[in-house]
Amino acid sequence: MAAVGGGWRLFLRLRGPWALRGALPRSRGLSFSSSGAPRPGWARRGATIAALAFGASLGCSQALRWSLQSQETRAEQQQQQLPEGNLQLTLYQYKTCPFCSKVRAFLDYHRLPYEIVEVNPVMRREIKFSMYRKVPILLADTGSILQLNDSSVIISAIKTYLVSRKNLEEIVSYYPPVQARNDRGKEVTEYGNKYWLMLDEKETRFVYPAKEARVEEMKWRKWADDWLVHLISPNVYRSPSEALASFDYIVREGKFGPVEGLFAKYVGAAAMFFIGKRLKSRHHLQDNVREDLYKAANDWVKAVGKQRMFMGGAQPNLADLAVFGVLRVMEGLEAFDDMMAHTKIRPWYHRMEAALREARAAN
Structure with a gap:
């Protein structure tokens, strides 16, 4: 001003x-030359x-x-981040699941209030209402209850809703479930368009002022799901001691009965140590899986670049939130400490923590 x-x-x-x-x-007061x-x-x-x-x-x-x-622009940004009074959200999750952590990071940053239902990973009674037996599941009550499955669909659909104010049920229909077979021949449910925000031209320009920003965000959101997530288990279960420490954390933070917890901590740790080895082979990781984790962290930092605080610029975008959500589940474990010590990711990670703290404080 x-x-x-x-x-x-x-x-x-x-x-x-x-x-x-x-x-x-x-002309009466003008002075003229001889010409x-x-x-x-x-x-x-x-x-x-x-x-x-x-x-x-x-x-x-x-x-x-x-x-x-x-x-x-400021008014639109504020409107986009303010809680929706008529949007009641319930997140069914495992706290230590990276896909669930992604959704929490997104909801927290956008200041959307939600209730958490921690699911027992053995019996899963909490989600017996659903044919979809994975987490996260997000129930959105806008007068009628709508179930959203798959972390990336949840994020894309709710972000579209915040920007466009379209009917949420209509938005979810843009992400149809598709039956497919994975690389092991197992039938799985995939979702079309899950990295797209369903926006009109004006809304797209508002969210992505530069055309390449949309492509970049989608690319790295997909990278977080298809690559970064698969580095977590082989790294946190890399050795018997790390596997035991990881399951001690899972039992403390998860929803287990006393007997289930004791069984999960020791039997689960032993099982996951060997499963981690299989995952290393399946995803073609190096013998020292830390090297793949370090490279992924540095690849991400390089993609963000030195001129930006976040991939989204001055504020995190959906790729920032996805990568942060995935990495956050390792906090307190040896793999996380090693990553912070041996890569260049620490400054970006601390900026993300500060951004989410600020959002939670404002809410």
Whole structure:
């Protein structure tokens, strides 16, 4: 607003085009050269004043337009991040699941209040209402209850809703479930379009001012699901001691009965140590799986670049939130400490923590 005020003050001093009346009186007061043309001094002075007046007027107009656009953008951003009073959310999760952590990071950053139901990973009674037997599941109550499955679908659908205000049921229909077979021949449910936000042209320009920003965000969201997630288990179950520490954390944070917890901690740790070895082979990881984790962390930092705080620029985008959500599940474990010590990811990670703290405090 200082630019606007300064522009107007200069404009009023010059009185815009009307200032020329004082500088160039009617021909009765003009001094002419022998050729009959006005003397050059008057012309130069008049041109200078005209240029100043035009510049002040143009600068004022541009500053005012910028101010109004900035106010509109800030209002839209605030509207996008404010909780929806008529959107009641319930997240069914395992706390230590990276896909669930992704959803929590997204909801927290966008200041959306939600209830958590921790699911018992053995019996899964909490989700017996659903044919979809995985987590996360998000129930959204907007008058009628709608079930959203798959972490990336949940994030894309809710983000689309925040930006477009379309009917949520309509939005979810844009992400149809598709039956497919994975690389092991097992039938799985995939979801079409799950990395797309279903926005019109104006809404797309608002979320992605640069065309390449959308492609970049989608690419790295997919990378988080298809690669980064698969580095977690082989790293946190890398050795028997790490596997035991990981399951101690899982039991403490999860929903287990006393007997289930004891069984999970020791039997589960032993099982996951060997499963981690199989996962290493399946995903073609190096013998020292830490090297793949370090490379992934540094690849991400390189993609963000030195000129940006986040991949989203001044604020995290969906790729930032996805990568942070996945990595966060290792906090407190040896793999996480090693990653922070041997890669360049620490500054970005701490910026993400601060962004989420700020969002939670505002909510």
